[in-house]
Amino acid sequence: MPQLTKTFPIKARDFIRAGEVSIQIQGLLKTIGFEPALIRRVSICAYESEMNVVMHGGDGTLTLNVDPSVILIEVKDDGPGIENIELAFQEGYSTASKEYREMGFGAGMGLPNIKKSADTVEIRSQKGGGTYLKMCFLLSRGDGQGTGK
Amino acid sequence: MGKGRENNLPTHYVQIDDKLCNGCVLCMKACPTKAIRVRNGKARIRGVCIDCGECIRACPRGAVKAITTVQDAARMKPYTILSSSPVLYTQFGEEVTPNDILLALRKVFRHVYDQAYVNELFNVATEFYIRERRETEEEGWPLISPICPVVNRLIAYRFPQLFKNILPLIPPREIAAREVRRRLYCESVFKTEEFGIYHLSPCSAKMISIKEPLFLNSSYLDGALGINEVYEEIKKFIGKDNSNIMIHRSGGVGIWWGMSGGEIAGLDSGKYLAVSGMPETIKYLEMIEMGLLGNIEYVEFRACSEGCIGGPMTAVDKYEAKHVLQKLVRTYGVRKKVDYSQARKAYREGWFLADRKTDIPPHRSGTLSISEAIQRQERVEEVYRLLPKKECGICGSPDCRTFAEDVVDGEADLDDCPIHKSRDRKVKIVHEG
Numbered sequence: 001m002p003q004l005t006k007t008f009p010i011k012a013r014d015f016i017r018a019g020e021v022s023i024q025i026q027g028l029l030k031t032i033g034f035e036p037a038l039i040r041r042v043s044i045c046a047y048e049s050e051m052n053v054v055m056h057g058g059d060g061t062l063t064l065n066v067d068p069s070v071i072l073i074e075v076k077d078d079g080p081g082i083e084n085i086e087l088a089f090q091e092g093y094s095t096a097s098k099e100y101r102e103m104g105f106g107a108g109m110g111l112p113n114i115k116k117s118a119d120t121v122e123i124r125s126q127k128g129g130g131t132y133l134k135m136c137f138l139l140s141r142g143d144g145q146g147t148g149k
Numbered sequence: 150m151g152k153g154r155e156n157n158l159p160t161h162y163v164q165i166d167d168k169l170c171n172g173c174v175l176c177m178k179a180c181p182t183k184a185i186r187v188r189n190g191k192a193r194i195r196g197v198c199i200d201c202g203e204c205i206r207a208c209p210r211g212a213v214k215a216i217t218t219v220q221d222a223a224r225m226k227p228y229t230i231l232s233s234s235p236v237l238y239t240q241f242g243e244e245v246t247p248n249d250i251l252l253a254l255r256k257v258f259r260h261v262y263d264q265a266y267v268n269e270l271f272n273v274a275t276e277f278y279i280r281e282r283r284e285t286e287e288e289g290w291p292l293i294s295p296i297c298p299v300v301n302r303l304i305a306y307r308f309p310q311l312f313k314n315i316l317p318l319i320p321p322r323e324i325a326a327r328e329v330r331r332r333l334y335c336e337s338v339f340k341t342e343e344f345g346i347y348h349l350s351p352c353s354a355k356m357i358s359i360k361e362p363l364f365l366n367s368s369y370l371d372g373a374l375g376i377n378e379v380y381e382e383i384k385k386f387i388g389k390d391n392s393n394i395m396i397h398r399s400g401g402v403g404i405w406w407g408m409s410g411g412e413i414a415g416l417d418s419g420k421y422l423a424v425s426g427m428p429e430t431i432k433y434l435e436m437i438e439m440g441l442l443g444n445i446e447y448v449e450f451r452a453c454s455e456g457c458i459g460g461p462m463t464a465v466d467k468y469e470a471k472h473v474l475q476k477l478v479r480t481y482g483v484r485k486k487v488d489y490s491q492a493r494k495a496y497r498e499g500w501f502l503a504d505r506k507t508d509i510p511p512h513r514s515g516t517l518s519i520s521e522a523i524q525r526q527e528r529v530e531e532v533y534r535l536l537p538k539k540e541c542g543i544c545g546s547p548d549c550r551t552f553a554e555d556v557v558d559g560e561a562d563l564d565d566c567p568i569h570k571s572r573d574r575k576v577k578i579v580h581e582g
Contacts, residue, residue, distance in 0.1 A: 002524040023435055032522040036310035043439045068520045139519070 004032075004066040010053045010077070015103070018054045021062050022046035025073075032066065038137060041117040042071055045135050048110045049075040055100055056080070057131060071137040082125040089115055161198035162216040162356040163205065167191050169212035174542035179207035181427045182307070186555070187545040199302035201452050202353035202461030203427060215353035215462060218372030219379070226345030226371065230260040230333075232325045233349040235268065235399075236407040236457045237376055238477060239470035245387055247404065247477070251396040253386035254349070257379065262329055263396055265403030267321040269485040272402065272415035273492040274318055274501040279419060279446055291422070291437065291445040292316045294412060295503070298358035299452035300430060305363060308434050316447070318501045319365065322348050322355075326369035345371035349379070351460025352453075364503040375462030401481035407474050409456030412449045415485060421447045426454035528557045537568040 006028070008021040026043045034042075046062065053060040053075060060077030087093050089111050096106025115121055118135040125131035165176075172190035180203060184196030192204075192212070204213045218225060231254055238247040247265070254261045279292065293314045295301060304311050319327075326346045333339055348355055348370050355373035362368045405411030409425035422445050424433045430450050436442055453459035458470040495501070517525060532553040539549070544565040546552035555561035564570045 002520055002527060004523050004527050004530070006530070022439065026435065026439065028526070030307075032526055033517065033519065040310070040438065040440065047439055047441075066523055066526075068518075068523060 001067055005063065007061050007063045010050055010057075010060045010062055010075075012054065012058045012060075012079070014054060018051060019047060021050050025062075025064055028064070029066070029071070034071075034139070038071070038139065042073070042137050044117045045114045045137075046073060048114050049073070049133055049135070051105065052110050052131075052133075053077045053079070055096060055105060069139055071139070073135045073137075075133045075135075076130065078130045081127045081129045081131055082123075083127050085123060085125060160357065160361060161194060161200050162360070163194065163198060163200055163202070163353060164214055164216055165192050165194065165204075166212045166214065169210045170208075171210060171212075174547075175207045175209065176204035176213055177545075177547045178542055179203040180547065181431065182303075183547045183551050185547065186560075187542070197306045199299050199306065200354035200357045201299040201303075201427060205353060205461040215356065215375060217356055217375050217378060217462075218347060219374055221372075225347070226343060228260070228339050228344040229258045230262060230329055230344060230346045231258040231349050231374075232262040232264045232322055232329070232346065232370075234322070234351060234376070234407065234457060235265040235404045236351045236460065236463060236470065237349060238265070238404055239407055239458055239473040240376060240380065240464050241384065241387060243473045243476045246397070247399075248395060248397040249387055250383070252390040252392070252394070253383050253388075255396070256386040256390060257382050258347075261396060262325055263398050263403075264321055264325050265397070265399035265406070266486070267325045267328075268403040268406045268412075269399055269415060269487045270492050270495070271318065271321045271324065271501065272412070272485060273487055273489060274496050275316065275447070276417055277493065277496045278316065278318065279416075283446075288443075289314060290443050291420075292447045293437075294447065294449045295364060296320050296406075296412060296449070297451050298352065298354040298363075300450040301363050302354070302357070303430065303452070304434065307431075308438055311434060311437060314437070315364075317364070317503045319503045322350075323362075323365060323369050324501065330369055347371055348373045349376060350374070351376050351457050351463040353461050354452075366504055376460075377462050377464045380464035398486065399481070400486040401478035401483055402485045404474065404477045404481060405483075407456060407458050408471055409451050409454075410449070411456060411474075413447065414483070416447070419446050420444060421449065423449040423451075423456075425451040425456050425459070427452055525557055529553045532556050532563065535563070535569060536566060537572075539568060541568075543567055 008024065010021060011017065022043055025046045026039060029039045029042060050062060057077030057079035060075060063074045065072040082088050091112045092108040094106045094108035100106040114135060119138045120136040122134040170191050172187050172192065174187060176192050177185040177187055181201060182197045182199055184194055184198040185204060186193050186195055202215060205215060233254065238250055241250060251261050251263060291314065293311065293316065295316050295318060301315065304315065329346055333344060346369065350373050359368040359370045359373055402415040405414050410423035413421040413423050424430055430452055433448065451457060455467045455471060458474060459467040463470065533550055536549040536553060544552050544561060546555050546561060552561060552566065556563050
């Protein structure tokens with residue numbers, strides 16, 4: 001079974017390069033030739049989780065794992081962790097600072113959007129212990145037609 | 150040149166003159182779709198070319214040219230009708246009025262038509278369309294302007310899922326040509342084979358948009374000429390026509406279209422955005438694709454920086470043109486000179502609606518299954534790890550990543566990379582991987 005794994009570093013508070021990782025992932029999935037709807041779901045989740053790390057998480061990594069039946073994204077950071085995970089999944093709940101809100105972030109839609117777009121979401125976090133987020137995307141059409149390069 | 154579809158790649162109207170090309174890497178580096186390779190000392194277009202003209206701008210030797218009707222001028226119809234991009238009005242300094250220019254143009258070609266006026270009609274149609282859509286649709290925003298043929302092609306080949314976001318209206322240059330054509334048919338002034346309608350344009354992609362239109366079954370135009378190709382000739386006739394005929398009908402809004410932001414400047418209030426320049430266009434299309442601009446209603450994309458005045462086939466510098474254009478807008482005012490009720494009637498009758506072809510042109514050379522594509526990508530990553538990441542282009546591919554793809558696809562040899570090759574032979578080269 002062919003498998004492709006790639007890890008991308010994410011830097012805390014690096015708003016200049018923020019979003020780059022999700023754009024790279026989007027490009028990679030497009031090159032492989034996945035369905036646009038699937039790429040869109042993965043990109044949204046990659047973007048939201050990347051921004052979460054940039055804003056809240058301290059330094060972290062995003063690992064992409066692609067095989068013909070499933071796309072897996074794991075995001076780890078060594079940040080302060082999430083105090084109340086249930087609340088964090090509620091639409092509109094946000095712990096973003098005034099500064100981030102002024103930048104247009106912090107609408108409290110990050111994790112809710114991820115929950116909506118990914119097929120399964122696993123999150124492990126505790127206060128002071130960093131956060132681990134795992135998202136799965138199933139290829140409903142199995143080994144569908146790719147388009148090569 | 151524009152003929153034949155090797156490997157299903159799109160046709161293009163950009164051509165490299167082997168006699169002038171010295172095989173440097175500048176055009177290859179400038180190409181936003183990585184469609185150029187240098188092979189055997191000459192640049193070659195071999196990938197998805199969208200006729201943006203970045204290579205024309207980048208070549209210091211003038212070896213890259215856009216193919217227009219000028220190269221085939223002998224076959225132009227005896228009666229020519231010219232519709233000009235408003236960019237032409239910015240090319241002769243601030244003292245020369247659009248009407249002076251149109252009169253001079255009439256001396257060179259037989260008939261001319263003021264397209265800027267149709268731009269204003271198009272603005273009204275866009276307003277109607279957006280208003281209707283606000284009431285019915287919640288998703289699928291933003292709409293994308295259909296004006297720039299390069300952006301349309303970029304979307305077709307690299308962002309196919311955004312194709313449906315393109316506003317389904319016919320661009321003003323085509324509407325103008327269609328109306329002129331209809332009128333000439335009705336009045337039977339000429340036989341159909343006697344007249345040809347041509348577009349005078351700053352754009353290297355007008356030719357492809359006429360020969361292979363994306364939203365029309367066939368174009369109403371017969372060809373395109375570059376402003377820089379006929380500039381000197383028009384200039385000779387400026388001020389030589391003292392007749393009082395008014396050909397120019399538009400307000401400042403129709404002329405404004407020549408620069409970035411000009412199209413949306415003609416729209417009533419709404420959430421609009423104007424983006425120009427290739428890197429920004431790609432960046433914003435990526436953002437739309439990720440669903441980040443759903444709060445915007447309309448995006449005016451122009452592939453050329455600063456808009457059409459920055460086109461590769463203009464005669465004067467874009468900033469000089471911008472200065473003239475701003476003065477023209479002040480002179481002719483920011484109100485559209487169109488009759489709204491007439492425009493509404495035309496809109497209702499479907500005057501502006503495109504008979505869009507739903508299929509997107511084939512754009513990939515091979516079709517691999519997802520499994521094969523993942524395998525290919527693994528090999529690409531493997532080769533890429535071996536490369537020096539100096540992005541020098543000496544291998545003949547635009548950057549190390551594309552070179553890795555070329556190696557995997559059998560289109561290049563790993564030894565084409567001189568740094569990798571010398572390292573292989575234990576020659577010490579200072580690099581930090």
